[in-house]
Amino acid sequence: MTEALFGLDTGQDDAARIMNRWIKNEWQAVEAALYRGKWFDYRFMNPVQATYLYAHEFVKAYKLAFSVNIDSEQARFVKPLDVERMFVEPEPKQDEPEKAFRKRAASHKMRTVGIWRGRMVADAMGIPYSVYLELAFHWTLRFWQQRHLPRPQQLYSDLVVDRATIGWEERQSAELFYSTLPQYKNGLYQEAMSMMTGDDSLEGSVLHAQNQHHEWLFAQCENRVNGHELLAQLVFHDQVLPLEKVKARLEDHRFEHFLSFANSEPIIQRYS
Template sequence: MTDEMEMRRELLTALVEAGKFIPRKYLSLEGDLMVTKWPAYRFLNPRRATAIFADDYITAYKNCVRAEIDKNRAETIQPLIKSDFNSNNSGYTNIWMARQHADELGMPYPRYLEFCFHFYLRRQRKQLPQPNQLRPNRDRNPDMAKAFYAELEKFWDDDRKKIEFANLTPMPQYCTDYYAELPAQKIFQDQLLQGFRLNPGNLNIFIGIRVLGLRQLTEDSCSALAPPDIFERTLDIAKSEMHSGSYTAESYVSPSQSELFQACFGVPGIEADKALVCEACPQRAPCQKLRELVARQLKAETGSADPLRLKALEKQRHYTQKSRDKTKALALTGVP
């Protein structure tokens, strides 16, 4: 089996498992979240992204225990039961939802978890937050939610975003050599340009790194950052500095077709006709084809393309029948 075939098989397995374990109302959000999530995760299927989030949650939890409670206990404590990730249960759904909140905010998972744990530690909570407690409920605790988002805005500011973008590991999916007009690629380029406009620095350094070194932007895409004559001079300076060794051209391995599949590719529950991200996506047709394959596989294995909905309906039918039987039994005894 070739590497490409193996990656496609693994993706199909991951999406079928997601369909078995996670309710559709959460899976249906993955298209919109692909647009907002941190760039490092935009080419990971959501089951893989959730596994990474879970590992980062365990690390953040243990770091807090080590620093604030008991450094010896931190070595043995198990804040998550990873065996839960292979079945439908509240524990796995909660960590999935927590990961989605980080994606909604567009934050790297370690930074999101760092903020959440320290937010609650400063409020002297008796216990560290579980995944379903990371995000305060606006309806149940509006004051806590207001404080959470006010502090988050200060924490996740433009300076911190600039640092995180600077530390982002170069990915071939974002190299202009492999540009395929994917929404994930377009959004990344827009973020780089917008970041420079909001927090401008030395333009020739920006061009030297992002255009010549990492090749994440083209000369044309940066041309509006300065008047034409200034831009041309700046570009010449950057090229001269590149020639003298100030910048190094990143060496990329050409991504396979599967490695260019975006995070929402084939995810069950996404309705392409309603999701904005699908409208002009060049992967729309093969994505829908995979989604249909996932549905067939789910039906073959569970009897339904949406097994959790079927399970809920069967549970409701059982409850209704039980209620009717009880009512009938009471009527036969003459008890009102």
């Protein structure tokens, strides 16, 4: 059983308290707009939960970069960020000069805010955090001339965002990116559809995310030579795309061709 990551169970009340203490009001105001464009796995998280997840991915990406660029043996001992204390105010150490404490506290806040801002950038791009951080470290280090690795606040420069955008587009052509969260399974989609009463009350939450995910999947398959095989995988194997939507999109002869792959084995693996 996989160990739960710290912070992903943060409730709405605690999230609001953390945001009010650490995050500028204007940044908080942007969060609502990010929900409908961020990567699908994160659309059911509050911003603090998502930031904790980004922080965990940052630690993994940092250790990998340390292993490749500095010391593979020491990489496992490196701790670039204490995720559990990310939103905890530092306290003075015994006999620590006030000036040193203020500097340490400021550094802590800068690092935490850097994690938050980096997560917001990845959300605005609609890219999984692991992919964004891999690309961000790669392109930052291409022009890096310092002895230490980049800090969180140094991973969303204009250059990084520009190159990461290109890298994300290229990655999509090589890997099949989609969500396997229960919220995107066909069964839940059918259940949500059956509950519709004509008032569109569900359209702003689960159904909106599901419908956008379906459109994403159609776009992922559209320009691939094995598009019908992929559609069959998504419908019959992964069960994240409703059969009736595929039928509505395809002409009769193309739909018959698609159905011929119904019992085929998956031909491409989801990104990991």
